[in-house]
Structure formats: structure tokens, C-alpha cells
Amino acid sequence: MAVDRRSTRLASLGVVALVLFAALVMRMWFLQVVDAPALEQRVQANKTRTVKLLPERGRIFDREGRIMADNERILTITVAWEAMGSEGSVVDTKDRLELFGRLSKVLDMSVSDMEERFTSNKYSPLLPMPLAEGVSEETAAYLIERNEDFPGIDFVAQWKREYPLAPLAAHVVGYLGSITENDVAQYLDVGYDLNERVGQFGVEKIYERYLRGKPGYVKYEIDSRGTILKVVERIEPIAGNDLQLAIDLDYQQYAEQALETQLLVRRFVETCQAKDSKQQVVKPQFAECENLKSPAGSVVMMDYSTGEVLALASYPTFDNRWFNSGISSDKFREIFPKT
Numbered sequence: 547m548a549v550d551r552r553s554t555r556l557a558s559l560g561v562v563a564l565v566l567f568a569a570l571v572m573r574m575w576f577l578q579v580v581d582a583p584a585l586e587q588r589v590q591a592n593k594t595r596t597v598k599l600l601p602e603r604g605r606i607f608d609r610e611g612r613i614m615a616d617n618e619r620i621l622t623i624t625v626a627w628e629a630m631g632s633e634g635s636v637v638d639t640k641d642r643l644e645l646f647g648r649l650s651k652v653l654d655m656s657v658s659d660m661e662e663r664f665t666s667n668k669y670s671p672l673l674p675m676p677l678a679e680g681v682s683e684e685t686a687a688y689l690i691e692r693n694e695d696f697p698g699i700d701f702v703a704q705w706k707r708e709y710p711l712a713p714l715a716a717h718v719v720g721y722l723g724s725i726t727e728n729d730v731a732q733y734l735d736v737g738y739d740l741n742e743r744v745g746q747f748g749v750e751k752i753y754e755r756y757l758r759g760k761p762g763y764v765k766y767e768i769d770s771r772g773t774i775l776k777v778v779e780r781i782e783p784i785a786g787n788d789l790q791l792a793i794d795l796d797y798q799q800y801a802e803q804a805l806e807t808q809l810l811v812r813r814f815v816e817t818c819q820a821k822d823s824k825q826q827v828v829k830p831q832f833a834e835c836e837n838l839k840s841p842a843g844s845v846v847m848m849d850y851s852t853g854e855v856l857a858l859a860s861y862p863t864f865d866n867r868w869f870n871s872g873i874s875s876d877k878f879r880e881i882f883p884k885t
Contacts, residue, residue: 594778595766598739601759602705604786606719606749608795614719617705621681623653623689624674629698630664648695652685653678668724669741674700676741713865715798718858720748721869759786792854801845801859809861812840
């Protein structure tokens with residue numbers, strides 16, 4: 547009887563072992579055959595890092611070929627999020643502030659400005675954070691050569707928008723700015739990064755998709771510490787399309803100057819209100835008089851035979867170069883006062 551029980555137990559254990567072994571075999575088969583592509587993709591993602599290369603933006607010309615919007619190649623210092631104490635990093639706030647302190651002496655930039663960028667939520671967590679734009683090649687080389695003192699520091703070549711004739715035709719050309727909160731979803735859907743600058747006004751905004759160009763990318767092979775081992779693949783960006791307007795800058799300059807002059811002159815013109823408080827007409831000698839305010843105006847000059855717009859002036863005007871580095875709300879209200 548005892549022998550039968552022992553045999554039954556051994557048989558049960560054998561069945562359990564067989565089931566577990568079969569489950570193990572099935573799992574191994576699933577990992578190696580069914581789920582292999584997904585696992586391979588995950589492994590490759592851990593071994594490579596892709597960096598987007600932004601294209602040169604298309605230039606804008608007037609009808610005579612004079613440049614209204616151009617580009618300047620600049621170097622931008624970036625810093626990896628892991629080096630600043632982002633989520634999942636072993637770096638704490640003290641380490642980040644110490645790093646910013648060392649960088650501030652080299653970049654001539656305050657620690658508070660760096661910290662403001664870090665906490666602004668304006669930059670993509672998938673890309674290094676831009677820290678300082680327009681640095682010299684010597685400064686970039688100095689930081690890269692001392693990566694032990696400046697961990698996570700790198701630099702990228704970018705394009706800065708230039709308006710060589712500004713503020714002439716500022717309302718026509720427009721300006722670039724950061725992607726606004728209301729437009730985030732729209733731009734992300736077509737492949738933009740959160741830290742890209744896009745057209746926010748005028749021709750820059752209307753023809754954004756033509757002027758932007760097509761980004762490229764470079765894929766690096768990296769080790770477990772994030773050190774670049776080699777370039778796996780590089781696709782060069784395609785520059786944006788140039789745009790030639792019907793605007794003639796000679797006419798544009800004349801229109802802007804004439805508009806501003808006439809508005810200033812009219813502010814010295816006296817007008818009389820020949821009505822009483824009940825809006826009833828009174829005798830002119832009892833009318834109240836005051837100078838015209840003339841706060842704003844616009845001018846459109848067209849070629850009637852073709853319909854082309856030769857000049858498009860508006861006042862008050864602004865300098866679109868101000869928006870390259872950002873403009874405060876107080877300054878904006880000063881430029882465009884409510885009337």
C-alpha cells in the first residue's frame with residue numbers, strides 16, 4: 547500500500563515537472579520566434595541614439611532679389627537631462643546647481659537663467675536641453691575637452707533667423723517663436739520637436755511648411771554609459787524652399803515712412819465735436835475741440851494691372867529681430883498699445 551502511494555506521488559511530481567518543462571519550452575519558443583522582432587528592436591534602441599538634424603530655413607526675398615530673411619549658422623551648447631537630475635537620474639539638485647555654477651563662468655550666463663530653462667517644460671525630454679546659443683567654436687571645444695568637469699555637455703550646429711533690413715517690412719515678413727501651448731498637438735503630429743521655432747506671424751507663419759525644409763538625423767551607437775562609439779547612419783537635412791515676394795522694398799520703405807509721417811502730423815490737427823451730451827447738434831461756437839489721436843493706420847499699394855501687392859505698411863510697427871531672443875509681455879503692450 548505504501549509502495550502504491552509512493553508511486554502515485556512520483557507520478558504526480560513527474561506530471562507537474564513535465565507541465566512546467568512544457569511551459570518553459572513554450573515560453574522559450576515564444577521569445578525566440580514570436581516576440582523576437584520586438585525584443586530585437588528594444589535591444590537596438592538601447593544601443594543607439596538618434597539626433598535630429600534641423601534643416602536650413604528657406605530665405606525670403608523681395609521682387610528684386612533683396613534678402614528680407616536669412617540664416618546664420620550658430621553653435622548651441624546642450625546638456626543631457628541625466629546630468630541635471632531629471633527623473634531616473636542619480637544626480638540631485640545640488641549637483642545640478644554646481645554644474646550650472648561651473649558653466650556660468652564659461653558661458654557668461656547666470657545660474658538662475660539656466661535653472662529657469664530646466665524648469666520651463668519647454669524642451670523635449672527626449673533631446674538634450676539647449677543651454678546657450680551662439681557660442682564660439684573655442685568655447686564649445688573647451689567644454690567638450692573637459693567632459694569630466696562638465697558631464698552631459700555637447701553642442702549642435704543650428705540656424706538662427708536673421709532679418710538684415712529690419713524693421714523694414716516687419717509686418718509682412720513676420721518672425722519666429724516657440725511653439726505655443728495651443729499649437730503643440732498640431733506641430734507634433736507633423737514631426738516637429740517642442741523646442742523648434744516656427745513662424746508666428748506674417749509670411750513666416752503662412753508659408754511655414756514650405757520654408758521649414760525636411761529634417762535629417764544621425765544615429766549613433768552608444769555604450770551603457772551613453773558614450774558615442776560610432777555613427778551608424780546619417781541622413782542630411784533638406785533645406786527649405788526660398789520664397790520671393792511681389793513686395794518692392796523701395797515702395798515698402800516709402801509707404802512706411804509716409805504712413806508714420808501722416809499719422810504724426812494728424813495728431814496736431816484739431817477736430818471739434820459739435821454735439822452736446824445728448825448727441826444733439828449745437829452751434830459750432832459751443833463745440834468742444836481736441837486733437838486727433840491717430841494711433842494707427844495702414845497702407846496697401848498694388849499694381850492694378852496684375853493685382854500684385856507692392857507694399858503693405860502698418861503702424862505702429864515693430865522690429866522682428868526682437869523676437870529672436872524673446873520679448874516680454876510689457877514690451878509687447880508697449881509696442882502694440884490698446885486703442
